[in-house]
Amino acid sequence: xxxxxxxPRIALQGVDPPAxxxxxxxxxxxxxxxxxxxxxxxxxxxxxxPIPQVRRAGMAALRERAAVPTLDLVECRASAxxxxxxxxxxxxxxxxxxxxxxxxxxxxRFSVCVSSQVGCALACAFCATGRLxxxxxxxxWEIVEQVRQVRAHLPPETRVHGVVFQGMxxxxxxxxxxxxxxxxxxxxxxxxxxxxxxxxxxxxLPSGIRRLAREAPSVRLGVSIASARSERRRRLMPxxxxxxxxxxxxxxxxxxxxxxxAPMFALTLLAGHNxxxxxxxxxxxxxxxxxxxxxxxxxLSIIPYNSIGEGDxxxxxxxxxxxxxxxxxxxxGVFTHKRYSGGGDIGAAxxxxxxxxxxxxxxx
Ligand code: SF4
Numbered sequence: 001x002x003x004x005x006x007x008p009r010i011a012l013q014g015v016d017p018p019a020x021x022x023x024x025x026x027x028x029x030x031x032x033x034x035x036x037x038x039x040x041x042x043x044x045x046x047x048x049x050p051i052p053q054v055r056r057a058g059m060a061a062l063r064e065r066a067a068v069p070t071l072d073l074v075e076c077r078a079s080a081x082x083x084x085x086x087x088x089x090x091x092x093x094x095x096x097x098x099x100x101x102x103x104x105x106x107x108x109r110f111s112v113c114v115s116s117q118v119g120c121a122l123a124c125a126f127c128a129t130g131r132l133x134x135x136x137x138x139x140x141w142e143i144v145e146q147v148r149q150v151r152a153h154l155p156p157e158t159r160v161h162g163v164v165f166q167g168m169x170x171x172x173x174x175x176x177x178x179x180x181x182x183x184x185x186x187x188x189x190x191x192x193x194x195x196x197x198x199x200x201x202x203x204x205l206p207s208g209i210r211r212l213a214r215e216a217p218s219v220r221l222g223v224s225i226a227s228a229r230s231e232r233r234r235r236l237m238p239x240x241x242x243x244x245x246x247x248x249x250x251x252x253x254x255x256x257x258x259x260x261x262a263p264m265f266a267l268t269l270l271a272g273h274n275x276x277x278x279x280x281x282x283x284x285x286x287x288x289x290x291x292x293x294x295x296x297x298x299x300l301s302i303i304p305y306n307s308i309g310e311g312d313x314x315x316x317x318x319x320x321x322x323x324x325x326x327x328x329x330x331x332x333g334v335f336t337h338k339r340y341s342g343g344g345d346i347g348a349a350x351x352x353x354x355x356x357x358x359x360x361x362x363x364x
Contacts, residue, residue: 007065009065009066009067010023010024010065010066010067011066011067011068011069011139011140011141012035012036012039012046012066012067012068012141013039013068013069013140013141013144013145013148013184014139014140014141014142014144014177014180014181014184015036015140015180015184016036016180016183016184016187016189016190017029017032017033017035017036017187017189017190018032019180019183020032020035020036020066023065024058024061024062024065024066026057026058026061027054027058027061027062028058030053031053031054031055031058033189034051034052034053034054034189035051035054035058035062036184036187036189036190037189037190038051038052039068039190040148040190040191043068043148043152044068044070046068047059047062047063047066047067047068069092069141069145070145070149071089071090071091071097071142071145071146071149072089072090072091073087073088073089073149074088074089074090074096075087075088076088076153077346078346079343079345079346080345081345082103082343083101083103084100084101084102084103084343084346085100085101085150085153085343085346086098086099086100086101086343086346086347087099087100087101087146087149087150087153089145089146089149091118091142095118095135095136096118097115097118097138097142097146097167097168098115098167098168098353099112099113099114099115099146099147099150099167100112100113100167100343100353101150101153101154102164102343104161104162106161107158108157108158108159109158109159109160109161109162110150110154110158110159110160110161111160111161111162111163111164111197112146112147112150112151112160112162112163112164113163113164113165113166113167114143114146114147114163114164114165114167115138115143115146115167115168115169115353116137116138116143116165116167116168116169116170116171116174116177116178117134117135117136117137117138117168117169117170117171117173117174118134118135118136118137118138118168118169119132119133119134119135119168119169120132120133120134120168120169120170121133121134121170121173122170122173122203122237122238122239123238124203124224124226124236124237124238124239125235125236125237125313125314126226126236126268126270126305126308126314127308128308128309128347128352128353129167129168129169129353131308132168134169137169137173137174137177138169138174138177139177140177140178140180140181140184141181143177143178143181144181144184144185144190144191146167147160147163147185147191147193148191151191160191160193161193161194161197162193162194162197162198162199163185163193163197163198163199164198164199164201164222165178165198165199165200165201166199166201166222167353168353170202170203170205171200171201171202172200172202172205172208172209172212173205173208175208175211175212178200179212179215179216182195182198182200182216182219185198186198186218194218195216195218195219196218196219196220196261198216198218198219198220199219199220199221199222199264200212200216200219200220200221200222201222201223201224201264201266202221202222202223202224203224203237203239204223204224204237204239204240204243204245204247204248205239205243205248206243206247206248206250206251207251209221209223209248209251209252209254209255210251210254210255212255213254213255213258213259214258217258217259218259218261220261220263220264221252221255221259221261221263221264222263222264222265222266222301223248223249223252223263223264223265223266224237224266224267224268225245225265225266225267225283225286226267226268226274227267227273227274227279227282227283228245228279228282228283228285228286229274229278229279229282230244230245232273232274232279233245235273236270236273236274245286249286249289249290252290252294252298253290253293253294256290256294256295256296256298257294257295260296262294262296262297262298262299263298263299264298264299264300264301265286265287265290265298265299265300265301266301266303267283267300267301267302267303268303268304268305269302269303269304269305269316269317269322269325270305270314270315270316270317271305271314271315271316271317271318271321272315273314275317275321275322275325276325277324277328279325280325280328280329280332281328281332283300283329283334284328284329284332284333284334287300287334288332288333288334299337300329300334300335300336300337301336301337301338302322302325302326302336302337302338304316304317304322305317306352307352308352326338
């Protein structure tokens, strides 16, 4: 076996043209762009025939050193109540992950909510993925492949407008691969998604937030707050023990100053846990302090809770309680955006992703 064939193959969905040209120097920068662009037209049959204007030596190197691996689409479930669709994929090692196609206000556009890890180590109490523990990080190509496959299933005349890293896993805990995937998603030869339409949502890893600001400054930041009261937040999000909210907010302020874009603060409303007057008061103070320090207001997104299934210790706040919570914030000068968290009937809503197989059995 030659040394070259013993080296791991380059998964073509995981590289943008500059990275491909670095990995296979026989390809010119222009040829690397042609290869990447052809991949998103031809899909997994890319290497079956010649690629126009790629020289023979380049094709030979691609066939020897590169591959177009894929995730098996196990199931695609469409919601009966809205235009959400949930995709269940299986990797070659049996790991299962989920992605969600989210309809946008403009009917011909969708966002894709992608997973960045198989399971998650951070164990947020209100999240189904957090119950699984972490099995492994996803490779960059496995992140891009979710979007490529959802795009391949789109109705005619529609397109993927944005990507949100809010599926299974903590994206900032797999940041090298998430950044590589972002470079591919936003590359004009690949999926050409405007980086401003890509959002990375984190439970709050300060060093990852700072690195994201430096290396992907156009990408938007989302921060899961859960509660602005520290002892409550710590109960809901154990990561607060290692990285208290104040540290995360410091990093978010730096991110806002460096990128000149305001983050989204997301809060899943849980009956009796974070939906009272004192909770609204603490949240309003947090928003005002952030605005003063960063010189811009965060967007505050309130997400109604979706049940995570058996033994669920939480419940959705009553409508009147939710309204009172929003009113209390508004009285303190903080206005909220109500996130429509759809796909609840197919387990595709925020916090529900758990990769259950078609028979309803939990996946790996
Ligand atoms: S909310 Fe995000 S960070 Fe928390 S357990 Fe779920 S996937 Fe992990």
